[in-house]
Amino acid sequence: MIWWHWLLLGLLLLGAEMMTPGGFYILFFGLAALVVGAIAALDLVQEASAQWLLFSGIAIASLLVFRGPLLTRINASKTTPPDVDSMLGEIAIPIDTLAAGAIGKVELRGTTWSARNAGATSLQKGQRSKVTGMDGLTLQISGE
Numbered sequence: 339m340i341w342w343h344w345l346l347l348g349l350l351l352l353g354a355e356m357m358t359p360g361g362f363y364i365l366f367f368g369l370a371a372l373v374v375g376a377i378a379a380l381d382l383v384q385e386a387s388a389q390w391l392l393f394s395g396i397a398i399a400s401l402l403v404f405r406g407p408l409l410t411r412i413n414a415s416k417t418t419p420p421d422v423d424s425m426l427g428e429i430a431i432p433i434d435t436l437a438a439g440a441i442g443k444v445e446l447r448g449t450t451w452s453a454r455n456a457g458a459t460s461l462q463k464g465q466r467s468k469v470t471g472m473d474g475l476t477l478q479i480s481g482e
Contacts, residue, residue, distance in 0.1 A: 339386055344375030344393075362405050370397035428469050430479050436461045444479060453477040 351368030358364065374393045377383050383392060430444040436455040444453040444467065455461050456470055457480030471478035 339378070339389055341375050341378035344371050344378055344389070348372035348375055362408055363401065366401040366405065367393075367397045370394075370400060425469050425477065426471065429482065430467050430469055430477060432461045432463055432465060432467060432479075435463050436479075441476065444477060446477070451475070451477050453479045456480050 348368045348371030351364050351371055355362070355364040355368060370393050373396055374383075374389050377392065378389055383389050425446065428446060430446040430451065430453060432453070432455075433443040433445060433450065436442040436453070437460045438455055438458055440460075441452060441454045443450050445451075446469070452475065453467075454473065454476055455467075456478040459481060461467050461479070461481055466482045467479040468482050469477050470480050
C-alpha cells in the first residue's frame with residue numbers, strides 16, 4: 339500500500355473510534371495504521387505483505403498492552419458523587435456574606451458548594467453554618 343493510504347486508513351479508524359461508544363478497540367488499529375504509514379513513507383518497509391504483517395502486529399500488541407491501563411486510568415478519573423445525606427448537620431463556612439434566602443458559595447469538606455441561606459438572619463463571611471438540607475446540589479444552611 340502507498341504510505342498515504344495507511345495514513346488515511348489510520349485517520350478513518352480514529353474517526354470511527356470517536357463515533358463508537360467506549361471500548362478502545364479501533365483506536366489501536368488506527369494508531370497502528372498511522373505508524374505503518376509513517377514507516378512506509380520513510381521507505382523502511384515496501385512490501386505490502388510486510389506492511390500488513392507489521393500493522394497486525396502493532397495493532398494487536400498495543401491493544402493487549404495499552405488498552406487495560408487506558409481503561410483503568412479513564413475509569414479512575416470518574417469520581418463518585420458525594421453522599422449528600424451524610425452532609426446534613428455538618429458545618430459549612432460561607433465564603434461571602436449571605437442574606438436570608440440568598441444563594442452563595444460555602445466551603446465544606448475542602449470544596450466549594452452552592453448554598454442557600456435557609457435561616458431568618460444573614461450569615462456573615464466565615465461564620466459557622468449548619469447544613470440543614472439539600473435542594474439538588476444546593477445546600478440549605480442556617481446559622482449554628
